[in-house]
Amino acid sequence: MQSIEKADRESFDALVAELAAKNYAEIPCTLSRAKLESAAERFFDYLTVSQEEKEALHFYDRPENRQGIGYVRKAGEEDEVGRMDFKEYFHYHPKLLKEFAGSNLLKNPKTAAYLEAAEEIHAEAFRASKKLFEIISVEFPEVYGRFFPRTEEYVEYAALRFLKYEPSGEGNFLARAHYDRGCATLALAESAPGLRIGKDEAALTPVEHKDGIALFMPAYQLPELTDMRFRPAWHDVVQASENVFRENAARWAIVYFTDAEGAHVPTKEEAHQVMG
Numbered sequence: 001m002q003s004i005e006k007a008d009r010e011s012f013d014a015l016v017a018e019l020a021a022k023n024y025a026e027i028p029c030t031l032s033r034a035k036l037e038s039a040a041e042r043f044f045d046y047l048t049v050s051q052e053e054k055e056a057l058h059f060y061d062r063p064e065n066r067q068g069i070g071y072v073r074k075a076g077e078e079d080e081v082g083r084m085d086f087k088e089y090f091h092y093h094p095k096l097l098k099e100f101a102g103s104n105l106l107k108n109p110k111t112a113a114y115l116e117a118a119e120e121i122h123a124e125a126f127r128a129s130k131k132l133f134e135i136i137s138v139e140f141p142e143v144y145g146r147f148f149p150r151t152e153e154y155v156e157y158a159a160l161r162f163l164k165y166e167p168s169g170e171g172n173f174l175a176r177a178h179y180d181r182g183c184a185t186l187a188l189a190e191s192a193p194g195l196r197i198g199k200d201e202a203a204l205t206p207v208e209h210k211d212g213i214a215l216f217m218p219a220y221q222l223p224e225l226t227d228m229r230f231r232p233a234w235h236d237v238v239q240a241s242e243n244v245f246r247e248n249a250a251r252w253a254i255v256y257f258t259d260a261e262g263a264h265v266p267t268k269e270e271a272h273q274v275m276g
């Protein structure tokens with residue numbers, strides 16, 4: 001925990017002030033836009049791997065089987081971000097490489113190229129998140145350890161999500177308003193504008209995502225570990241234009257989710273209702 005001492009009160013106060021002003025905070029991130037776009041391209045290449053092979057690359061790492069790591073395809077049911085239709089995403093975590101060590105699944109060139117890019121992005125998202133946890137721990141020293149119950153090599157319960165959104169038409173929702181269910185979310189990159197963040201429905205404001213910046217959004221669990229200065233970011237995603245990324249994809253996003261061990265995981269209803 002030596003590194004916590006590097007974070008100072010000034011950083012904590014600046015973070016809290018930024019959250020009070022706009023419900024998210026801009027965190028320095030060394031990943032260039034080109035690097036993130038290249039990783040997204042590799043993700044779309046990976047999606048052309050056979051369905052059977054994709055679905056084999058998944059496992060659960062939590063006692064209650066929430067989330068899971070690897071490839072996920074959801075169709076015909078409302079998912080955790082309120083989308084009703086089909087979508088595909090991938091949760092990268094370094095545990096995946098250990099779980100599937102020696103497996104032929106990792107030898108597919110498209111899979112290998114994608115995982116290599118994902119690992120590089122994960123490393124930076126992890127570094128930026130760790131710094132963030134250190135800052136939060138200036139006032140809440142017990143928070144840091146909740147992310148690293150066993151090792152500081154990685155956040156125990158985390159996922160770097162590569163997400164492909166199906167087209168739904170200009171001005172329509174790609175994700176209706178919600179809180180993320182974990183503790184802290186870093187929005188690393190999106191193919192196009194459309195993310196809106198605020199305190200509540202009336203305050204939702206389109207976000208401009210600058211190069212070299214990750215957007216820190218407190219998620220549902222964070223006030224439980226801290227206080228309401230870390231009110232979760234209410235957010236939705238609107239398809240801002242008819243100009244979609246690809247014929248079958250309105251948009252992509254790369255997001256890093258981190259959860260604290262032992263915190264209350266909200267129900268779908270709780271995640272879709274503004275807190276008082």
Ligand SMILES: [Fe+2]
Binds near residue numbers: 081178179180235
């Ligand atoms: Fe979200």
